Amino acid sequence: MDELIDKLKKEVIAQLNLEDISVDDINPDAPLFGEGLGLDSIDALELIVLLEKNYGIKIEDPKDGKKIFYSIRTMAEYITAHQTKG
Amino acid sequence: MPKRILVTGSGIISGLGINLQETYTSLSGLHSGVETIRHLDTSLKGEVPASEVRLSNEELADFAGLGGKTGYSRNSLLGIIASREAFIHARLQEHPGLRKGLISGTTVGGMDECEKYYDDFLRNDSKNSYIGIYDCADSTEKIADYLGLKGFMTTISTACSSAANAIMFAARMMKAGKLDCAIAGGTEALTRFHINGFNALKILDKQPCRPFDAQRNGINLGEGAAYLVLETEEANAITGNTVICELTGYGNACEAFHQTASSPEGTGAYLAMKKALDMSGEAPENIDYINAHGTGTDNNDLSEGHAIEKLFTEKIPFVSSTKPFTGHMTSAAGSAEAVISILSLSYNIIWPNLNFSAPMPELSFQPVTELLRNREVNLVMTNSFGFGGNNTSLIFKKYGIH
Numbered sequence: 001m002d003e004l005i006d007k008l009k010k011e012v013i014a015q016l017n018l019e020d021i022s023v024d025d026i027n028p029d030a031p032l033f034g035e036g037l038g039l040d041s042i043d044a045l046e047l048i049v050l051l052e053k054n055y056g057i058k059i060e061d062p063k064d065g066k067k068i069f070y071s072i073r074t075m076a077e078y079i080t081a082h083q084t085k086g
Numbered sequence: 087m088p089k090r091i092l093v094t095g096s097g098i099i100s101g102l103g104i105n106l107q108e109t110y111t112s113l114s115g116l117h118s119g120v121e122t123i124r125h126l127d128t129s130l131k132g133e134v135p136a137s138e139v140r141l142s143n144e145e146l147a148d149f150a151g152l153g154g155k156t157g158y159s160r161n162s163l164l165g166i167i168a169s170r171e172a173f174i175h176a177r178l179q180e181h182p183g184l185r186k187g188l189i190s191g192t193t194v195g196g197m198d199e200c201e202k203y204y205d206d207f208l209r210n211d212s213k214n215s216y217i218g219i220y221d222c223a224d225s226t227e228k229i230a231d232y233l234g235l236k237g238f239m240t241t242i243s244t245a246c247s248s249a250a251n252a253i254m255f256a257a258r259m260m261k262a263g264k265l266d267c268a269i270a271g272g273t274e275a276l277t278r279f280h281i282n283g284f285n286a287l288k289i290l291d292k293q294p295c296r297p298f299d300a301q302r303n304g305i306n307l308g309e310g311a312a313y314l315v316l317e318t319e320e321a322n323a324i325t326g327n328t329v330i331c332e333l334t335g336y337g338n339a340c341e342a343f344h345q346t347a348s349s350p351e352g353t354g355a356y357l358a359m360k361k362a363l364d365m366s367g368e369a370p371e372n373i374d375y376i377n378a379h380g381t382g383t384d385n386n387d388l389s390e391g392h393a394i395e396k397l398f399t400e401k402i403p404f405v406s407s408t409k410p411f412t413g414h415m416t417s418a419a420g421s422a423e424a425v426i427s428i429l430s431l432s433y434n435i436i437w438p439n440l441n442f443s444a445p446m447p448e449l450s451f452q453p454v455t456e457l458l459r460n461r462e463v464n465l466v467m468t469n470s471f472g473f474g475g476n477n478t479s480l481i482f483k484k485y486g487i488h
Contacts, residue, residue, distance in 0.1 A: 040174055041171050042096070048107055048110060052114075060115060062107070062112050
């Protein structure tokens with residue numbers, strides 16, 4: 001799980017062009033939206049695309065996004081449970 | 087050189103979801119928002135389906151942070167939520183020096199609340215405070231207040247082309263040097279008045295709508311709101327916002343053929359698309375995808391289909407109507423479909439025309455019926471045609487390509 005969390009942090013930084021943020025700046029349990037990284041809904045869209053592209057995951061219920069993208073850890077847990085490609 | 091109009095933010099709420107991310111997820115998962123009517127109190131409930139925003143008025147107010155406040159119609163709340171998404175993304179609150187306009191298309195205004203209280207208006211004075219929110223501009227003023235906008239604002243009501251005309255008008259204001267940036271789009275809540283109106287015209291399909299199908303039998307209505315943030319290059323240098331795409335062309339042509347019908351040969355639609363294409367300086371074959379007006383009525387799809395054939399002749403681009411996903415969002419359709427077309431540009435996806443099975447014998451082309459990924463989508467056209475023959479076409483281009 002820790003390995004995936006680190007990989008995911010790098011991918012999120014790259015996908016969202018978070019230029020001033022390093023892997024160490026991201027607490028895996030901190031909220032991604034609102035406080036924490038302060039992402040917005042276009043960023044949420046980018047995260048969906050990241051899951052599709054890098055992990056072959058398609059989210060079935062649009063309302064699930066809020067839970068899945070709560071933090072890096074919740075994303076990693078969702079990926080572990082649903083991954084279709086590596 | 088005319089000023090370039092850059093898109094730097096977008097927001098949407100519809101039957102597909104309450105923000106961009108949910109919208110994308112529903113589209114790519116082929117989940118339609120068209121279902122049995124739940125929220126609107128209408129005798130047509132259970133008889134005709136529609137695409138409603140899943141939240142109740144109270145839930146919308148809470149989502150907007152306006153819980154407990156009165157005087158906000160469903161229409162205003164939808165507009166506030168979608169415009170807020172676009173506004174926050176483009177961080178427009180951070181730039182007080184820019185001249186920001188708000189141009190909002192709507193026909194419903196506060197009608198959704200006023201029709202609820204009509205009997206009270208006649209019989210007692212308990213709901214009189216709602217009379218003042220009836221007109222269309224009230225929803226625009228509510229949005230402006232919410233976002234703290236104090237500059238130019240106006241409301242455009244040209245039926246189903248309202249939101250597309252709002253985007254076009256914003257671009258013209260910016261090119262004329264009157265605005266540096268704008269929030270432009272439209273909002274429309276379902277009401278008894280307009281669902282009954284479409285029902286009286288006998289153009290509501292009781293089944294999921296089937297645009298461009300030989301067996302098509304009318305519209306499914308939808309509700310929601312969508313807005314774009316537009317910036318000039320000069321404003322963009324100040325905001326530093328990432329450019330999502332560029333609005334390179336727009337055209338409006340009013341053919342005034344009939345109160346509600348388009349001419350069978352699609353003269354107005356052709357002229358609107360041609361104007362937009364000419365302005366963008368592109369050859370027809372460069373358009374990768376047309377998000378058609380495609381309502382599912384006999385009249386529109388034939389008329390629009392012929393107009394597309396006339397303009398694109400040999401090489402018809404990918405065409406689909408996304409109204410089977412969103413329902414026909416009437417005055418908000420133009421901006422909602424602009425957002426959906428921009429998603430197509432951003433992620434190189436062609437959205438399918440759901441529910442299609444039988445080609446129209448009158449047309450030489452068929453709509454796209456499957457979701458197509460990894461297509462090079464650089465230039466999209468989106469059509470919005472309103473009653474009275476008010477036809478508008480917009481063209482968006484990926485930014486930074488030649």
